[in-house]
């Protein structure tokens with residue numbers, strides 16, 4: 001069936017829907033269980049898109065719990081079904097890690113046996129996950145700027161994978177993740193941007209962030225203009241009409257962001273991280289109370 005594409009924007013910029021600028025993620029569910037094939041596709045694409053990998057009922061149950069929490073906080077439109085997560089008009093919200101970090105049932109999904117077996121297989125040795133879970137609770141409005149995860153979590157190892165999990169159906173209109181095709185292979189980006197750390201600043205240059213000093217954004221984004229960035233780097237923006245139970249996992253150097261949420265719903269998803277248990281860990285994201293990007297994470301450099 002041919003999908004009629006809605007008007008798409010990211011960070012307020014139109015995303016060109018023509019076939020040389022936009023496409024859909026490769027579906028790798030046929031390779032589940034064949035780790036050699038999954039590793040090869042991860043190498044080729046920089047990601048694995050596994051529709052229906054997770055138990056849909058479990059994910060839907062956690063979604064219902066989160067929606068109740070949002071309703072209890074007055075973030076949902078009171079006249080609408082809670083499970084639809086329709087935002088109360090004017091609500092501004094995007095990031096609620098506290099919700100994920102407090103939910104045992106959510107963690108049982110994203111750090112449960114199916115997920116850990118996937119990463120054990122991809123790494124070919126026992127894997128471990130960060131204790132910190134990023135939870136996106138994205139009200140209608142702008143999506144995430146294009147970035148690579150390495151600048152936020154690369155202090156231990158770069159051999160890490162992100163898992164992006166929709167907690168609810170996220171069709172294009174609701175603004176799911178977009179990845180820039182082939183960007184994990186861009187050596188010049190890896191050797192410049194890919195060596196930076198978002199929590200570092202240049203003490204010899206009035207404390208300017210190391211990211212800005214190198215020509216990127218202090219937020220850690222490669223740039224704030226997804227359409228322009230695609231034109232400069234090449235490749236196509238890829239996404240999907242994500243559904244409950246899907247998993248998108250990707251490596252640290254893949255440029256990604258998200259579409260703007262053009263619907264009236266709050267978009268719910270988590271991102272979480274996995275690595276070899278034997279590799280060093282980034283101290284910002286482990287322990288009972290991870291320091292995250294707080295003061296203790298800041299590093300002064302000469303740059």
Ligand SMILES: O=C(O)CCC(=O)C(=O)O
Nearest residue numbers: 136144149162164258271
């Ligand atoms: O969900 C989003 O908008 C961004 C998620 C992301 O950047 C990630 O999973 O690394």
